[in-house]
Amino acid sequence: MKGITYLTNATELKFLKENLIDQVIIEPISLSRLGKLSIDEVNALAKDASENGIKTYLEWDILMVEDNFISSLEEFKKIDLTYISALRVQDPGALLWCLENTDLDIHLNLETGNHNLRGINSWLDTNRSRITRIILSIEWSQQQLKDLLPKVDCEVEFLGMGRILLFYTPRYLLKSGLSESEAALEMKDTNHWIEASGQSEESPHKGFPLLENKHGTFMFLPSDHCLLDHHKELTDLGIKHLRIDNRFMDESLERVVYQFLKSPLEESFDRIKELSPQRLIRGFFNTNKSDVLFKKLKNHRIQRIDENYLGQILEVNKKNYLALKLKNPVRHLTCGAKLRLITPDGKEKKLEVQRLQDCQGTDLETATGEDLVFINHVGGISVKAAVYFDEI
Amino acid sequence: MKNIPELLSPAGSLDKLKIAILYGADAVYCGGQKFGLRTASDNFTEAELREGVLFAHERNSKVYVVLNGFLHDEDLEELPSFLRLLEEIKVDAVIVSDLGVIETVKNNCNVPVHLSTQASCLNTESARFWKSKGVERVVLGREVTLKEAKKIKEEADIEVEVFVHGSMCMAYSGNCTISNYTQGRDSNRGGCAHSCRFEYSIDYKGGAQTKSTFMSSKDLEGVALLPEFVHSGVDSIKVEGRMKGPHYAGTITKIYADALKELSLEGEISKESLAYYDSELMKVTHRDYSSASLGAPAGADSIYNEREHDEKEYEVSGVVADLVEGEFILLEVRHAFYVGDELELLPFKGKSQPFRASSVLNFIGEVREKTKPGELVKIPWISGAEKLNLVRRRLAL
Ligand code: SF4
Numbered sequence: 001m002k003g004i005t006y007l008t009n010a011t012e013l014k015f016l017k018e019n020l021i022d023q024v025i026i027e028p029i030s031l032s033r034l035g036k037l038s039i040d041e042v043n044a045l046a047k048d049a050s051e052n053g054i055k056t057y058l059e060w061d062i063l064m065v066e067d068n069f070i071s072s073l074e075e076f077k078k079i080d081l082t083y084i085s086a087l088r089v090q091d092p093g094a095l096l097w098c099l100e101n102t103d104l105d106i107h108l109n110l111e112t113g114n115h116n117l118r119g120i121n122s123w124l125d126t127n128r129s130r131i132t133r134i135i136l137s138i139e140w141s142q143q144q145l146k147d148l149l150p151k152v153d154c155e156v157e158f159l160g161m162g163r164i165l166l167f168y169t170p171r172y173l174l175k176s177g178l179s180e181s182e183a184a185l186e187m188k189d190t191n192h193w194i195e196a197s198g199q200s201e202e203s204p205h206k207g208f209p210l211l212e213n214k215h216g217t218f219m220f221l222p223s224d225h226c227l228l229d230h231h232k233e234l235t236d237l238g239i240k241h242l243r244i245d246n247r248f249m250d251e252s253l254e255r256v257v258y259q260f261l262k263s264p265l266e267e268s269f270d271r272i273k274e275l276s277p278q279r280l281i282r283g284f285f286n287t288n289k290s291d292v293l294f295k296k297l298k299n300h301r302i303q304r305i306d307e308n309y310l311g312q313i314l315e316v317n318k319k320n321y322l323a324l325k326l327k328n329p330v331r332h333l334t335c336g337a338k339l340r341l342i343t344p345d346g347k348e349k350k351l352e353v354q355r356l357q358d359c360q361g362t363d364l365e366t367a368t369g370e371d372l373v374f375i376n377h378v379g380g381i382s383v384k385a386a387v388y389f390d391e392i
Numbered sequence: 393m394k395n396i397p398e399l400l401s402p403a404g405s406l407d408k409l410k411i412a413i414l415y416g417a418d419a420v421y422c423g424g425q426k427f428g429l430r431t432a433s434d435n436f437t438e439a440e441l442r443e444g445v446l447f448a449h450e451r452n453s454k455v456y457v458v459l460n461g462f463l464h465d466e467d468l469e470e471l472p473s474f475l476r477l478l479e480e481i482k483v484d485a486v487i488v489s490d491l492g493v494i495e496t497v498k499n500n501c502n503v504p505v506h507l508s509t510q511a512s513c514l515n516t517e518s519a520r521f522w523k524s525k526g527v528e529r530v531v532l533g534r535e536v537t538l539k540e541a542k543k544i545k546e547e548a549d550i551e552v553e554v555f556v557h558g559s560m561c562m563a564y565s566g567n568c569t570i571s572n573y574t575q576g577r578d579s580n581r582g583g584c585a586h587s588c589r590f591e592y593s594i595d596y597k598g599g600a601q602t603k604s605t606f607m608s609s610k611d612l613e614g615v616a617l618l619p620e621f622v623h624s625g626v627d628s629i630k631v632e633g634r635m636k637g638p639h640y641a642g643t644i645t646k647i648y649a650d651a652l653k654e655l656s657l658e659g660e661i662s663k664e665s666l667a668y669y670d671s672e673l674m675k676v677t678h679r680d681y682s683s684a685s686l687g688a689p690a691g692a693d694s695i696y697n698e699r700e701h702d703e704k705e706y707e708v709s710g711v712v713a714d715l716v717e718g719e720f721i722l723l724e725v726r727h728a729f730y731v732g733d734e735l736e737l738l739p740f741k742g743k744s745q746p747f748r749a750s751s752v753l754n755f756i757g758e759v760r761e762k763t764k765p766g767e768l769v770k771i772p773w774i775s776g777a778e779k780l781n782l783v784r785r786r787l788a789l
Pocket of ligand 1: 560561562563568569570571579584585586587588589
């Protein structure tokens with residue numbers, strides 16, 4: 001398994017080479033969510049990296065409304081692709097454009113959603129020879145990856161260590177809370193880059209890292225994702241590329257991380273924990289139960305209907321009457337009919353219709369279709385009970 | 393005026409489906425019991441789906457079923473039998489956000505596929521991509537302006553649907569996992585805990601400090617922009633809100649249906665009508681309104697800088713369950729009211745009619761001084777009332 005990280009300046013090249021990193025991501029301000037490089041810097045860095053034997057991948061991971069897409073294309077066209085080995089995209093528009101207008105390999109970011117094999121295969125089917133790598137969501141658990149990866153015919157990249165992005169909006173949420181002078185102070189020396197930390201009394205988590213730049217506002221988890229100590233399992237699973245997101249790490253931490261990748265000793269992992277700016281978590285790697293509640297919340301009213309289904313109870317007036325909304329367009333209800341009533345919680349009651357009236361209290365011989373009728377009461381029945389003819 | 397778009401309303405339950413259609417929706421969208429994003433709304437049983445589709449088709453309206461969760465492999469196994477049911481009962485389209493689901497739909501039935509806003513389709517190339525995967529209509533992300541929507545429709549040559557009203561996700565749809573990590577609930581499978589509505593204290597790196605609901609969005613509202621919707625040529629305008637009640641489903645649908653009708657007949661919406669629609673919009677529980685990104689990318693004024701509160705001007709007292717012309721209305725009570733209360737009937741056509749609940753009786757003629765939700769009561773007849781009309785009450789503010 002190979003490491004991959006972000007390259008932000010030429011001085012890092014030597015350091016990365018020493019640490020056996022031979023593939024890097026470069027991020028232009030105009031195309032990447034957290035990019036800080038001008039196009040000239042991108043072109044120069046890609047050339048330097050290539051001359052140092054390091055492969056360079058261009059990150060084009062912003063989401064773009066039409067106007068942004070057009071302006072992004074203008075920027076993209078200024079990049080010298082000679083030294084770029086692959087394009088990393090998430091927006092399907094960028095994917096299609098790159099497939100049709102360049103001949104570079106594509107690394108497709110599937111980190112948002114994409115939790116099933118069928119969908120992943122369909123993405124790959126768009127162009128199997130050009131999409132040479134997919135980047136999977138860290139919401140895949142170890143077991144799910146074990147089931148998935150043998151069936152995926154493409155190289156896979158996974159986040160090994162770094163921030164967990166929770167939220168991405170194009171709106172400027174941090175600047176909007178500040179006065180002009182405060183905003184100017186916050187953005188001093190930066191090209192629209194505001195960092196902050198947020199906490200809410202309504203959430204047990206404290207210190208959400210927040211960032212606003214020209215692409216909008218981002219919120220991250222106050223804990224960082226780290227699977228470095230699962231390095232071996234990840235390799236065994238078939239993950240080919242492990243991303244080290246160094247964008248919020250200092251050099252001393254980065255050094256220990258690469259050291260650990262070369263020789264995974266327990267002490268160096270302890271050192272990583274010590275140096276990390278945030279608590280380290282494994283996220284959903286061991287298990288992903290984020291849909292347990294979802295399954296419980298699901299409404300399991302499995303009310304199969306058949307030709308005996310008659311309608312639903314609308315009102316229960318104890319000892320007096322039941323109001324019944326008929327919903328069977330074909331069958332007629334008459335006095336003497338035998339009914340089976342099933343409450344929403346599954347209790348069943350039987351009833352013989354002795355009284356059948358309309359809303360004026362007029363006795364009816366028969367009722368059908370969408371009629372609302374009043375029948376004699378039976379105990380233990382609640383509103384919304386389903387009513388069936390009691391027939392075999 | 394030509395090219396009046398379809399008005400697509402939310403149907404969180406069978407009841408709301410009927411109400412939305414009777415108040416003028418050309419189409420409604422609803423969820424089956426699985427596969428959607430609204431775990432808390434009354435998703436439809438098989439029986440309800442059948443009844444709903446029949447009800448809609450008899451009135452020339454359409455029903456779209458939402459399957460827009462990001463599904464896992466085990467969910468996909470259960471999907472084909474549900475899809476065959478949808479095809480059998482003649483559902484008009486399914487709304488999907490996941491490529492695996494699109495593949496499964498394509499392989500198991502011939503129901504048209506609409507791409508959910510959850511997939512954040514934002515530009516022409518993206519629309520072309522989804523079209524190549526068999527999608528017939530894209531529901532554009534709420535970040536797209538109407539001018540951009542027009543271009544996407546023309547250049548990608550695909551049906552386009554745009555949100556016109558309702559609550560908004562502050563994040564790019566499908567790009568928020570706050571609930572996944574902070575509450576253990578997958579927001580892309582129905583578990584969103586609305587953490588973006590919380591109040592946050594913010595410490596800026598440069599030293600500033602604030603406390604606000606900075607991630608909370610105002611509600612979208614686009615009545616005044618309807619002429620631009622028409623001009624853009626979009627095929628469908630969508631009202632958000634499957635979780636909201638029948639008052640919302642009926643009132644909002646009626647406002648937009650009436651405004652579209654006026655636009656189609658008169659070529660414009662008059663100032664007086666706009667003022668009336670605005671006053672009606674205020675009667676429904678809402679956060680401050682904003683046109684968000686419909687005209688230009690949403691700015692600072694689209695942020696809802698208040699704590700979530702539940703203030704509402706009106707509530708639904710009941711729904712007309714039956715009636716005897718000239719004698720009485722049988723009302724299915726939704727919120728308690730007293731005999732003598734001033735109520736308002738919202739007819740399917742025309743303006744609301746105020747009246748006084750001068751007598752309230754139950755089915756066997758007993759006087760009900762105070763009604764309770766769920767009971768059926770007789771109130772005086774009001775001319776023009778029809779079954780499933782809403783009756784509402786102004787709340788003391
Ligand atoms: S928390 Fe807010 S932004 Fe996130 S999914 Fe829910 S509504 Fe959308």
